[in-house]
Amino acid sequence: MAALDRTDEATTTVQSRPRIPSGDNSVWADASPLLHAACQDLQEGDLIHGDNFNLFAAMSALEIMDPKMDSGMASTYYSLDEAIENGAAPVPISTDKTTDVRCIIDIMDHLLACEATWHKGHSLAQTVYSCLYLLQPERTSSHALLHSYCQVIRATCKAVLSVVSDSRTHEEEDLFIMAYGLPLSRDGNERCTAMLNAVEETICRQLRACKASSSKRRVSEDIEPLQNNPDLEEGYCKALLCRLRFRKHFYHLLMSMKRPQGAGLELAREHIASCISEIDHIRKSADFLRANAPEMSEQNITTTASGCQPIGFDASLNSRLSAPTPPRSIKIFCWEKALEYFVKLLHDLDIICSYSLNPSLEAALLFVVKFQKSQPDLVSRAHLQLLLVQNGKLFGRYPMFSMISRAAGLPEVAENHDIQKNEFMVQLEQMVINLLKIICTNAAWQRRKLGKMLQDWRVTFVQLELAFKKEFGNTSNNENISFKIYQHILVWVEEQTYWIAFRFLIVGFELELYSVHDYCMVYWYIYIVLINLAEKKHLRMAMSSGAGKKKSKKKRDSLKDAGVNYQISAPVKFLQSQIYLAEGLAMMLAALRNEGRIVPPQSPFSTEHEIFIQQFELLLKACLPDGISYLTYKESTANANFSTLVMCDYFKEAQKIAKELKSSFPNDPDMIAELKRIEQVAERNNIALNVICRLGTPDPSVKISFTLCHHPFFATAIVKRS
């Protein structure tokens, strides 16, 4: 019987085979019997292969019919055409107008869920374009409502896709921009919105008519209702209107944000507000939709407001388009989560739109750092990046060189100086642009790129310094403007380099790259980097105020004795409080280790020295700062103990400075909040330190742990008796 089946199959094969031509003068000869016989002669584990065989390469072969590898596996339908012919995506969806409207709302809801899933990094083909109605744009043209909605979805996808691919912020979410073979919007923007407006207008009139007739004020105008059931007319009209309006405002929002030089940001904010209020209406429509869902559909579909299965979706038809990546199983967001996603996206975009476009590099960098704290998603980060850098200018308005010279505290005359044509200055401009772009990416990628770019900054600094020396020798011609430009920019580059190094180190906390046993060296390094950062910042600020002594080598002590030489500015004092905190933490951790209260695990993999190299290799390579090594770390922490630690009062100092500083930033609520956090961490650590000291000899029942619950990167010690 089995043999009979085989022959049957063979004949069908032969029938369809001729369409795949064999070579010239040759035929397709059936090799199955020979292969079958030869396999019987082989020993277990034997292979028949040629000279070029490579088992490693062979292991990477795609396994056919394995659902995780074979994207071509036939599913319900062989092709889109076949699916459509079989009625998988009918137009109209139902001849009964009420059912038709109900089904369209389900399609809209599911599409929204798909869109959120796409934004989170899945492939477009398997999310939004799993909608069969989107795949053949002409098919829906007879159905104005469906057609206009599909059109605006395609246009929106195209707009989002272009922003993300232009900004190239998507590396870790690389499936996002793959849109090969998908029909994205080809119509002009006007057509897409004009049609949507017309449909919205019609439904508005239908809603008015139904309200008028229900209140029996007058015989309604001669308007055909949306659907057949007068009791449901108002509910369906409203449910459709908020969905259509959301799409309209969302599309306009994207278009406004795209306008050059941030010209459309104000308008964008209006659209954001409208989008948020429409989302609210969409949410509220759920009760009505659920109440009127057909009885049998109690399947608990979570991607629609009504809970009904949407018609016209098949993700498997498109899975081949995601090649060369293997097919992935994608869980589409539930409807509630999709709405939440969009609300967050809109809030993040609103933060971007409300930025003042202040012509200051420092302010822009701080703005991005602050923006990143709320962990914005890919789409909003891409928009921010495109806003920041346009045509090589900050916000497309301010030339980079003038921004750099302003940041370096130079007078305005320097902004148009010929020195900006110097190749190293051009290089520096490019590095600042890269920095702005990099800090808009996700934390993992950002950290990697920041680490790598440290060396570029260092090299450029050295090149600039050489060019400076070449031009001016050792004379200190103070009056020359180029002399001044070089001098200021050099200090600024150093300051910026340490700022990047600091960012690199603290992003490590966000990514959870440090274990508690590495904290000692991490805080020690943060302390070293912060000291240098504070020194450069102070020097730069003193230089620009004209009161500074040039090339003064002020080390930590002079910085700590505030006001001995000259006034120390609030931003530098802020760094000082962090320096004390980092130093205090490093020394406390070192003392805990030195006195055997925290025993580092004996890892078979890496010694402490190796971990030090792994953590700080990029900083060490870039000589940040010069002369730092594992040995310096060991030397400065080897003698830490609790009896001397209490005397040093690191935490008390940090707390004191933070407290004092609050009055210096009266209009900066974020800074006040940060100072409060620092104060709190310093206070708690001080208490912990005193408790540990009072305990005297190490007590095994006392457990000391560290937590990051009070500050994103300054840990708080917790002492507990078990």
Next chain:
Amino acid sequence: MEQEAEQLVPVQQGSSDCSESDRVSRVRKLLFRRMLVGIKDGRFFLGSFYCIDKQGNIILQDTVEYRSTRRSSPSPMEQRCIGLILIPSPCRTSCHVDCSIDEQLSLLGLK
């Protein structure tokens, strides 16, 4: 890594000695030829014959996948390149090699 993996492969080239059966050596002659393999779900794979094991699993190189766009036959075919693939023996329904008519008998005829 690659070298290591290569070393793991038992030296098979040497097995084309007297101990190798006639049938095995005839299959060996088919290596690198164009092979057309049909599978259960109706697709065909056309690629260069790279390797076969005792269980009959076949690896093809530089493969093109052919698939019908409709369930009903005859239907138009769609094709795409998918590179190196492994076709497990249980899903294979047909297997043909490209050869001249003269060769066909001598190469494939089973005694």
